[in-house]
Amino acid sequence: MEKPSAISIKQLNKSYRESDRQHVIFSGLDMQVSRGEFIVLLGRSGSGKSTFLNLISGIDPPDSGKIIINGTDISALSEQDRTLFRRHHIGIVFQAYNLIPTLTVAENLLLPLQLIKRLTRKDRDDVGELLDKLKLSGRLDSYPDRLSGGEQQRVAIARALIHDPDVILADEPTGNLDLDTAGQVLELLDILVKKAGKTMIMATHSQEVIGQADRVFSIRNQSLQRE
Amino acid sequence: MNSLLQRASRNFLWQHPWQLVLAMLGIALGVAVVIAIDLAMESSLNSFNQATKVYTGSATHRIIANDGGLDEKLYRQLRVKGFSQLSPLVTGYVKLAQAEQESFKIVGIDPFIEKTLQPGWQSGQNENFSPDLLTRLMAEPNTALLSQKTAQRLHVPLNGQLSLVTRQGQQPLTVIGFLPDTNAVSEQVLAKLIITDIATAQELLGLFGKLSSIEILLANDASKTEAAIQSLLPGNALLLSLESQEQSLREMTRAFSTNLKALGLLSLLVGMFLIYNTMTFLVMQRRRLIGSLRLLGVTRQQIFTLILSEAFFLALIGTLIGIALGIVLGHGLLQLISGTINAIYFRIDATVLTVTPFQLGKGMLLGMSVTFFAVLPPAFEATRLSPVKVMARSQLESGSRLLIKRLGFISGILIASGLSVAFFSGNSINFGLASIFLILFGFGLLTPVLTLWLMKFIERAFGRFLGVLGRLPVRMVSAEISRTGIAIAALMIAVSATIGMDLMIGSFRQTVAQWLHSSLPADLYVALPGDQMTAEKPSLDKQLKEKIARLEGVAMVSTALQTKLFAAGELTKTTVFELAEKSKQGFIFKHNMDNSLWDRLEHQPTVIVTEPYAYHHAIRIGQKIDLKTNQGALGFEVIGINADYSGDQGHLIMSRQNYLRYWPDLGYTGIGVYARAGADLKNLESRISQLLTGQQAVKSNQAIYKASMQLFEQTFTITEALRWLSAAIAFVGVFSALMALQFERTRQLGILRAIGITSRQLSVLIIAETGLMGLVAGLLAIPVGFIVAYVLIFVVYQRSFGWTMAFYFDSGVLFQGIVLACVAALLAGVLPALKMAQTHPAEALRTE
Secondary structure, rough: OOEEEEEEEEEEEEEEEEEEEEEEEEEEEEEEEEEOEEEEOOOOOOOOOOHHHHHHOOOOOOEEEEEEEEEEEHHOHHHHHHHHHHHHHEEEOOOOOOOOOOOHHHHHHHHHHHHHHHOHHHHHHHHHHHHOOOOOHHHHOOOHHOOOOHHHHHHHHHHHOOOOOOOOEEEEEOOOOHHHHHHHHHHHHHHHOOOOOOEEEOOOOOOOHHHHOOOOEEEEEEEEEEO | OOOHEEEEEEHHHHOOOOHHHHHHHHHHHHHHHHHHHHHHHHHHHHHHHHHHHHHOOOOEEEEOOOOOOEEOOHHHHHHHHHOEEEEEEEEEEEEEEEOOEEEEEEEEEEEOOOOOOOOOOOOOOOOOOOOHHHOOOOOOOOOEEEHHHHHHHHOOOOOOEEEEEEEOOOEEEEEEEEEEOHHHHHHHHHOOOEEEEEHHHHHHOOOOOOEEEEEEOOOOEEEEEEEHHHOOOOEEEEEEEEHHHHHHHHHHHHHHHHHHHHHHHHHHHHHHHHHHHHHHHHHHHHHHHHHHHHHOOHHHHHHHHHHHHHHHHHHHHHHHHHHHHHHHHHHHHHHHHHHHHHHHHHOOOOOOOOOOOHHHHHHHHHHHHHHHHHHHHHHHHHHHHHOOOOOOHHHHHHHHHHHHHHHHHHHHHHOOOOOOOHOOOOOOOOHHHHHHHHHHHHHHHHHHHHHHEEEEHHHHHHHHHHHHHHHHHHHHHOHHHHHHHHHHHHHHHHHHHHHHHHHHHHHHHHHHHHHHHHOOOOOEEEEOOOOOOOOOOHHHHHHHHHHHHHHEEEEEEEEEEEEEEEEEEEEEEEEEEEHHHHHHHHOOOOOOOOHHHHHHHOOOEEEEEEHHHHHHHHOOOOEEEEEEEOEEEEEEEEEEOOOOOOOOOOOOEEEEHHHHHOOOOOOOEEEEEEEEEOHHHHHHHHHHHHOOOOOOOOEHHHHHHHHHHHHHHOOOOHHHHHHHHHHHHHHHHHHHHHHHHHHHHHHHHHHHHHOOOHHHHHHHHHHHHHHHHHHHHHHHHHHHHHHHHHHHHHHHHHHHHHOOOOOOOOOOHHHHHHHHHHHHHHHHHHHHHHHHHHOOOOHHHHOO
């Protein structure tokens, strides 16, 4: 039986104005992503991988076309509603970790939860458990700048998952890490995201990830080409 | 320096124009306030001197007398003895007989004095002025010269008439010619001047046979001539050099001027924090660029020079703008300062802003040097940036925290030194003010570390209720303490200075109010104009006093004469009292009172001195003050020191009985009326009013109290204005810091938006942070403001003016301080909050 569609993109157009030139990124892009599917996105630097993820997360609005996530057309939403949608349904992992430097590890994880509900004792326990799993239990009260790159990225992954989103978007999550650490992070993503049946789109250069993906695309000629 | 190196740096600055503008604004505002005060203060004094020269010409010396005036025979006597280059003057103020009763200065001159002594308008060099007019002025009675502009304004044609109010009723004057003006000051002075010959002026002012002064032109080394003139002078006259008189006027206003200039420097201190903050931001934002340049082989010294040259450019433009702004602001302040000098010290007939290259040079030097000192720390910081690794913000902050803790120690030393200087620096006003600067600067440096503690406290106390999101603003303040701390410090300094001054002014107001209540024991006061000491005035005043005393409902009367006596070579204000029994209750002595005091005041050569007089002349009880009498100098023993806030130079108090033994009767300047119990005061006031003529007036003690308090408020207008200016600069400082902070945090705020924080929540976060900064500044400003008020009251004001005041606590001032700090910070946070909320998250995430 065919899995239900988690993400549906129809006739997506996106361009940027650069001084007096219009720089087209996507033109008439279509794509369907099933629930629980793991998509890998390849492309040279500047090809539009990050823009694609920003469009799906609602950070950037498309010029035209539709982006439907779990039945909600986010391209039709206002900026405020897109933010609220993202808050509930999407988790993002960045290449540069992007943890909030002024919050501790535990607080970084609790923040997405607090944005959607009132925190309970159980939430704090869950954070503790998650950090245990990530072998970061001793760093609960540490600030991000005290962690290594691998540790920061593990916390970032945990933050993206803590509120149980439907879709995980990862923008070169191993780009800043050495080979060993990158391997650990990918293993973690495999356990926490793929095996948990969540939909994930990852922009990456890592060949190892390509092997684990359900489908691999690359951005060419303002469109997605299946590899 | 390598032009490419400069270009790499300059391009960055061009990309952040508003930061450049705010840095220049900080310099410009600080310099503007200092320049404006200097220009306005100096211009007031210069205008006074130039205004005098409009009718005194090039005289070097002046013979003056106390209020009895100079006998005109003295002039003839000096001429007969062979003294030349003399110019007799009769001066006074008259009112026009018109609805507004406009006041004019009347100057009676001798038209035929030596040319070297003639003022500009009178000299033959002036083509617009015919010497024939001077002959007519002398030959034709009741003729006058008036400025052409004034004549046009008053619609008086040539040979038309001007009607004046005199004691003898209305008196017409024929305007036979117009006075040409030579500059802006003379234009202003002439606009309110009527020139007549001596006889006409004497008649109009009722000063028959009297002169106001004799102006003299003496050669440079004329000590023998001086001594010869001095030996011919009667007891009520004195020869003064105009230079020394100018100096003594400057001395008189020195404390006032020093205090104002200190307020200007406070603005500059706040501005200095702003410059430091902006330059530090500009260095920190370029850490990647500086790191890259260092990798390419640019030396530390080159980086240092690069930052300093940028600062030089900013300082130059900022200072030039500041000077231009200062001149504009100076025009505004000139009116306020002249008004205060008029109210407290002496009458200024013209107020023209004069700008000298020296003053502009001072402003330039000040702006440049302050910027240089403010920029040194960030310039050194730039040289320390690692060429290999661009340090993360957090790493820089942990370095800053160490520095902040060290500064905490230094600030302790500064505060302790400030307090020591305050209390162990003798009578120096400058050291007193310097102590306030040390204390403020010390607390300014301590502010970041205190902010960290306060943030910890807030988080511990309220963290549980705030949640993660609520904790963010608290963390943002402490995480970027090297930036937020400076903004909070600048705001704290401005607010604490405001609290300090408010408490001081409040205490002063209360003290003056209490003093006024007790020093106005009579129910009604009759004011008898003392300007014109005419021959018949003493007998007329005495008759009036007797008539008032006989009125039904009057229990007793007292009299006062405000005059001037020569004490130790200075013309000194003296109040001569004929005290009623109740009047004695109006004296507040600064020492234990001896019961024999009143008896000794009446019957022995004794005086009471006011507290400011005792302070300025270092007088103690039992000491003698030499007063010049017609029988020669006589020592008067000081038997009392009483509180007095009517002026800051102080005066002598003498009994009328004592006074009349040595000086001629000049009548009274005031009569105090004590009503019987149950008397209708309104009715009594109206009955006394019917006995009065011309410029005489009767007022209740309440009306005098109100008018005095209004004058009190007026003298603080300039202080209020300057205080708000320094608060405005602090506001710009906070605004600039917040804008730069938000700019630095763009990416961090983008992440928050990416994980689902709405733009409104982001605005609230930023505004909460700025509100918190304001709250901290306000809370810290309370104790600092108290210390500032304490030093102002018990050190600076006492040393400046010789007044002792009680410290009155007003809780309202403290609330105002906190509200001011919070409102300033919140307002400063609105624009950055809106700007960040509008920034597109995708763009924010792309920011490095």
